[in-house]
Amino acid sequence: MSVTVPQGFEAAGVAAGLKSTGKPDVAVVVNRGPLKVGAAVFTSNRAKANPIIWSQQAIQDGVVEAIVLNSGGANCFTGSFGFQTTHQTAETAAELLGISPGDVLVCSTGLIGTGDEVFRGKVLDGTRAAIAGLSSEGGQDAAHAIMTTDSVSKTSVVAGDGWTIGAMAKGAGMLAPGLATMLVVITTDAVLSPAEADAHLRAATRVSFDRLDSDGCMSTNDQVTLMVSGASGVAPDADAFRAALTDVCADLARQLQGDAEGASHDIAIHVTGAASEADAVEVGRSVARNNLFKAAIFGNDPNWGRVLAAIGTTAAAFDPYAVDVSFNGVRLCSAGAPDRPREEVDLTPRATSVLIDLKAGEASATILTNDLTHDYVHENSAYSS
Amino acid sequence: MSVTVPQGFEAAGVAAGLKSTGKPDVAVVVNRGPLKVGAAVFTSNRAKANPIIWSQQAIQDGVVEAIVLNSGGANCFTGSFGFQTTHQTAETAAELLGISPGDVLVCSTGLIGTGDEVFRGKVLDGTRAAIAGLSSEGGQDAAHAIMTTDSVSKTSVVAGDGWTIGAMAKGAGMLAPGLATMLVVITTDAVLSPAEADAHLRAATRVSFDRLDSDGCMSTNDQVTLMVSGASGVAPDADAFRAALTDVCADLARQLQGDAEGASHDIAIHVTGAASEADAVEVGRSVARNNLFKAAIFGNDPNWGRVLAAIGTTAAAFDPYAVDVSFNGVRLCSAGAPDRPREEVDLTPRATSVLIDLKAGEASATILTNDLTHDYVHENSAYSS
Missing domain, CATH: 3.10.20.340 (ArgJ beta chain, C-terminal domain)
Structure with missing residues (x-):
């Protein structure tokens, strides 16, 4: 169930033909509120993919209503055409959801340099299909759709005092500080302000994902996003929430380590x-x-x-x-x-x-x-x- | 011939039983003068082997009369016993050559943590045997004795205007800036002061060995030594000598790259x-x-x-x-x-x-x-x- 365990979230994962295997490759997670709070941390690599450049702008106001993620192509170093693809992805999702494009984050993962017209068409079609299939049971499908060379899907759930945290992650190598070829979406129905969400996320990732260094190779596409619906109506104890969020991140980090490409230890x-x-x-x-x-x-x-x-x-x-x-x-x-x-x-x-x-x-x-x-x-x- | 091509040098390589294969593993190079000038650069790793600690002190006065090198054990992190082994190696060589121990440099290469009593006995016996076998034809034997996993011995010779430079190197992986598991001895019969030798060596290594980075792993035992006999009686043009020395270092660096363990490119x-x-x-x-x-x-x-x-x-x-x-x-x-x-x-x-x-x-x-x-x-x- 992963990201749809907390109240207020819907998700979906669909096959859009980006992967030659025909497996699911586009995921959408939507926050139905009442809060639409978001926070995110990004790769510190200066060579950033188009979705990173987009999402870093979109997160500025602390509002996130939806996130679209694709595997099967990194849309990195694909020129201005590639940035327009990311922009159109956000616009397509926003139009269908009746929200602002600036409240839609985008994540991509796959081969750098992949982002031509065929890629764009599949991402946009996949986005439409995923939004049509949104469900409060869709967390596991979304977790599958973001997998690349992962051998298993990675999810984590923690229940707090009246609130819950759910999460999904992809990543199997290229893990390094400043994050990795790693996409993570974390949802919670706890009541948090944008500033609280940002502070908790930075504190949790600093001692979890940032200390996972599978092969020293920092990715161009890494992003960890926290979406806050507030649907539980419960404002959590700050220390308890931060500890739970850190547990979720550490759990996912260990799952990423355990599935690192080719590793035997x-x-x-x-x-x-x-x-x-x-x-x-x-x-x-x-x-x-x-x-x-x-x-x-x-x-x-x-x-x-x-x-x-x-x-x-x-x-x-x-x-x-x-x-x-x-x-x-x-x-x-x-x-x-x-x-x-x-x-x-x-x-x-x-x-x-x-x-x-x-x-x-x-x-x-x-x-x-x-x-x-x-x-x-x-x-x-x-x-x- | 390598290090014995320039006038004023003798060398030898012997098998002292440090290598389980029975191949040569102790080399000595002696400068018969008239000058006894030396310069050296060392690994910048703070975890330094005992021979590095010794040689860094011994080189301070710019005088080097002999260098003893062993493969089959790094004598690194072997405690105070290991340092005494290096000290005794210099003393043994000095006594037999009738010179000061402080003018004898020592180099070791092999497994870190190797340096027990058996190791010491073999190094000292090997030092005695090599000195007994010193010859102005011994350069190639010395080059063989410093090999570890090298598949070929590495030597280089350049002739200048009345002077020559000869050199030998070992190394096959673990190559990184701040040098590598790399031992290099360079000899010349040109007339140079200690300050000139030091400046030329630093300039030449900066753009050659320091730009070879086979696997990013910096060694504890690296040392590049220049020994100056002045036996040609010719004081070289500074630019010409530096260019020739850089050529020798670059040639050896390429040989080290070409023999890096397991590499296919x-x-x-x-x-x-x-x-x-x-x-x-x-x-x-x-x-x-x-x-x-x-x-x-x-x-x-x-x-x-x-x-x-x-x-x-x-x-x-x-x-x-x-x-x-x-x-x-x-x-x-x-x-x-x-x-x-x-x-x-x-x-x-x-x-x-x-x-x-x-x-x-x-x-x-x-x-x-x-x-x-x-x-x-x-x-x-x-x-x-």
């Missing part, structure tokens, strides 16, 4: 003893992006030397010769020298934990990543995406 | 139209480190969208919607939109050229990298290194 890099949270994130990210480390994990090799070589490239405050490194609970390096034998570590389970104690302070952070595998290379070399 | 990323050289380097490096781009090249897919997605993550001055991107001479993207059809590009040759025109200025730079292949994953997951 889900790696949690825990950095403790940092002088600041920013240092902890920088150190964790340097390991998450180190191909030698990632290939070693694929080979079930607890190669702590590659961890130290990675963190030594950062500007974080620590003494490399004071650091402890543990794999799956076994401390292999202590204060710059070997500790337990690496044979004590079993890296065959998919869930992998690396603990780095910088011995430089009290701050900590966890970065989620995946290993570098034959299948990752295969999936990203054999197919354009 | 040698990729030159040319960035033009940059507002500054630093911008050009940053942009080129962002592409060189993008796994999706690297996997696409392996798949012979001229995926220009991944180039734009990579450069959009930089802070360089340019408009993403003004950029042109060409693959092997075919312009696929012009001013933010598709240009020529990607079918016109043939990526089957190993040599691959990507041209990025930022349209933002007059500066340029070229970064050398490799593709991301099944063999890269295999070689870096199946074996600890």
